[in-house]
Amino acid sequence: MLSLFIAYFVTSLLYQERITNLVEEILITNGKKFIQTYESAPSANLIPFMQNFSGLTGNLLQLYNKDGKPLLDEKNGEIQVDPIYIKTVLAGDIARDINKREPYPPIIGLPFQVDGEPYALFLTVEKNSIEEEIMNSIHIMYIIILFFGSFLILVAARYFVNPILRLTDATKNMAKGKFDFELHTKRKDEIGLLTVSFNEMAKELAKLDRMRQDFVSNVSHEIQSPLTSISGFTKALKQKKMSEESRLHYLTIIEEECERLSRLSENLLRLSYLQQETHPLKVRSYRLDEQLRKVVIALEPQWAAKEIEIDLQLEAMRIQADEDQLYQVWINLLSNSIKFTPKHGKIYIEAAMKEDQNVVSITDNGPGIPEEEQEDIFTPFYKVDKSRNNTVKGNGLGLSIVKKIVDIHNGNIKVSGRLGEGATFTVKLPK
Structure with missing residues (x-):
C-alpha cells in the first residue's frame, strides 16, 4: 500500500504539471483554429457557430461578451470561470491555469474581436466516457495489484519468517541448555x-x-x-x-x-x-636443540631408573618462541614416553628443519595408542585405559597442556603409530 501511494504521488508531482501544460497548449491551438475558422467565414453568426463547434472536437467552449455574460447554452455550464479571468481575457490577454480547484481538465481563455466588439473564448477538454472507463480500469487494476500483491507478500513473508521463528525457538532452547535438536531444511538460500x-x-x-x-x-x-x-x-x-x-x-x-x-x-x-585469549608469550630467540638436550638431562633419573636408551638426532636449530612454555612441552612429552616405555626400551628424539618448519618428533616402543583414539588423547583427562597400565601415574592433563602451548605458538602436534608398536609425537613449529 505504501509503495502504491508513493508511486501515485511521485508520478503526480513529476507529470501533472507537464501534462497540464501540454493540454493547455493543445487547447490554445484549437481555440485559435476556431477563431480563424470563424474569421474566414464573415457571414457566419458568432453564437450558433461557436455553439456548433462546442463538443464537436472533444473541446467544450464558452463565450463571454464584453459585459462578462455567457453566450452559449447551459449544457456547457461545466465551464465555470471567475469574473477576474473574464476581464483579463476581454482586456486582450490569454488566461492559463484557471481551473485551480481541480488539476484536470485545465481551462484556458483566448481574446478575439468581432466587429470591434471584444469577446472571451474559454475552452476545456470534454469529459470522455471511454477515458473515464480507462481510468476506472486503472483504479481497479491498482486495487487488484494491492490485494494480490499484499496476499503474495504475506505468503512470502511466512515463507521467510517461519524458519526464522523456528531459529528463534531453537535459540531459546539453547539458552536453557538444551542442545539435542536439529532443524531440518531443504532450502539452499x-x-x-x-x-x-x-x-x-x-x-x-x-x-x-x-x-x-x-x-x-x-x-x-x-x-x-x-x-x-x-x-x-x-x-x-x-x-x-x-x-x-x-x-x-x-x-x-x-x-x-x-x-x-x-x-x-x-x-x-x-x-x-x-586457555585465556590474552595469554602473553615471552618470545625470544634460542637454540631449540640445546633445550631438548637439557630436557633429556633433567629427566635422566626417570629414564636411567628403567635403563631406557635415549637416541638423539638433533640438528642445530634456532627458534623464536616462549622458552619456558616449550620447555614444558618437551618435559610432558618425554615424561609420557618414559612412563609407557618398558624397561630396557628405547626412545628416539629427532629435531630437524623440514619444509621451512622446526619439526621435533619423540618416538617410544611402548604399548602404542589405538588409531581410533589418537584424536582424543589431547582432551583433558582422557586416558587410553585399554592399552595402558592403570597403575601409571597421571591425571590426563599433560597432553592437553602440550596441545594448548603448541597452538599458541601457531604450530601443530599429531600422534602416530599402531597399538603394540609404540607411539610417535610430532610437533611442527613455524620457523
Missing part, C-alpha cells in the same frame, strides 16, 4: 545456510557441554580418589597398635596422594592460564 550453520553450532555447543560435564566429573573423580585414600589412612594412623613399618607405609601413601593433588591443581591452573 541464505536462510538455509543459516539453518545449517545453526545446526553445526548446536552440535559444537552440545559437544562443549558434554566436555564440560566430563571435565567436572573427571576433576571430581581425580580429587575424590586421593582424598578418600588420605582420609582412610589418616584414620588408620589413629590406631595405637601399629608397627613403625606400617605407619611409615601409610605416611608415604598420604604424601604421594598429596603430591598427586598438588600436581592436579598445578596442571588445572596451568591449563586455565593457557
Whole structure:
C-alpha cells in the first residue's frame, strides 16, 4: 500500500504539471483554429457557430461578451470561470491555469474581436466516457495489484519468517541448555545456510557441554580418589597398635596422594592460564636443540631408573618462541614416553628443519595408542585405559597442556603409530 501511494504521488508531482501544460497548449491551438475558422467565414453568426463547434472536437467552449455574460447554452455550464479571468481575457490577454480547484481538465481563455466588439473564448477538454472507463480500469487494476500483491507478500513473508521463528525457538532452547535438536531444511538460500550453520553450532555447543560435564566429573573423580585414600589412612594412623613399618607405609601413601593433588591443581591452573585469549608469550630467540638436550638431562633419573636408551638426532636449530612454555612441552612429552616405555626400551628424539618448519618428533616402543583414539588423547583427562597400565601415574592433563602451548605458538602436534608398536609425537613449529 505504501509503495502504491508513493508511486501515485511521485508520478503526480513529476507529470501533472507537464501534462497540464501540454493540454493547455493543445487547447490554445484549437481555440485559435476556431477563431480563424470563424474569421474566414464573415457571414457566419458568432453564437450558433461557436455553439456548433462546442463538443464537436472533444473541446467544450464558452463565450463571454464584453459585459462578462455567457453566450452559449447551459449544457456547457461545466465551464465555470471567475469574473477576474473574464476581464483579463476581454482586456486582450490569454488566461492559463484557471481551473485551480481541480488539476484536470485545465481551462484556458483566448481574446478575439468581432466587429470591434471584444469577446472571451474559454475552452476545456470534454469529459470522455471511454477515458473515464480507462481510468476506472486503472483504479481497479491498482486495487487488484494491492490485494494480490499484499496476499503474495504475506505468503512470502511466512515463507521467510517461519524458519526464522523456528531459529528463534531453537535459540531459546539453547539458552536453557538444551542442545539435542536439529532443524531440518531443504532450502539452499541464505536462510538455509543459516539453518545449517545453526545446526553445526548446536552440535559444537552440545559437544562443549558434554566436555564440560566430563571435565567436572573427571576433576571430581581425580580429587575424590586421593582424598578418600588420605582420609582412610589418616584414620588408620589413629590406631595405637601399629608397627613403625606400617605407619611409615601409610605416611608415604598420604604424601604421594598429596603430591598427586598438588600436581592436579598445578596442571588445572596451568591449563586455565593457557586457555585465556590474552595469554602473553615471552618470545625470544634460542637454540631449540640445546633445550631438548637439557630436557633429556633433567629427566635422566626417570629414564636411567628403567635403563631406557635415549637416541638423539638433533640438528642445530634456532627458534623464536616462549622458552619456558616449550620447555614444558618437551618435559610432558618425554615424561609420557618414559612412563609407557618398558624397561630396557628405547626412545628416539629427532629435531630437524623440514619444509621451512622446526619439526621435533619423540618416538617410544611402548604399548602404542589405538588409531581410533589418537584424536582424543589431547582432551583433558582422557586416558587410553585399554592399552595402558592403570597403575601409571597421571591425571590426563599433560597432553592437553602440550596441545594448548603448541597452538599458541601457531604450530601443530599429531600422534602416530599402531597399538603394540609404540607411539610417535610430532610437533611442527613455524620457523
